Amino acid sequence: MARKNGLNMESYPLIKVLKQTLRDEALSRGAAYWDLQDVMGGEGSMVYWVEEDPALAAKDYIHFTTKGSQRVGDQFGEVVRIAQEAYYSEQERIAEEAQRRSDSIKALNTATLDSSLQDSVQP
Numbered sequence: 001m002a003r004k005n006g007l008n009m010e011s012y013p014l015i016k017v018l019k020q021t022l023r024d025e026a027l028s029r030g031a032a033y034w035d036l037q038d039v040m041g042g043e044g045s046m047v048y049w050v051e052e053d054p055a056l057a058a059k060d061y062i063h064f065t066t067k068g069s070q071r072v073g074d075q076f077g078e079v080v081r082i083a084q085e086a087y088y089s090e091q092e093r094i095a096e097e098a099q100r101r102s103d104s105i106k107a108l109n110t111a112t113l114d115s116s117l118q119d120s121v122q123p
Contacts, residue, residue, distance in 0.1 A: 002046040002061040009047045009061060016043070032083060039075050 002009040019035060026033040041048060049057035049068055056068030064072060 002044070009044070011037070011043045011046070034076065034079055036072065039072070 002011055015037065019037065023033045023035070037043065037045065040046065046057055046061050049055070049064070050059055050061060054067055055065050056071060057064050
């Protein structure tokens, strides 16, 4: 979002503080945070989106055009796909580690049982 300040367009001042607060809060709770302004190109990028040919944002400097919405959706979808792959990979790693531990415990229990049986059979 941008607003006119004299002859220039600028990002709303609240956005910087709001972004940092949302980011800190999300990450402190173990949630993901996706920064649309950074994805668009950083502070003041809405101006470039409006001036793009074809335009990616409307001349109200707030709303996306269909092409802009598609770009944002595609980028967000890609980030979600990457995060999902990372999640599944981590779940697989955790399951493999749990299986290794279980196998180690079984092997230890078997060795202990075998040793106990040998001790009880010896004269």
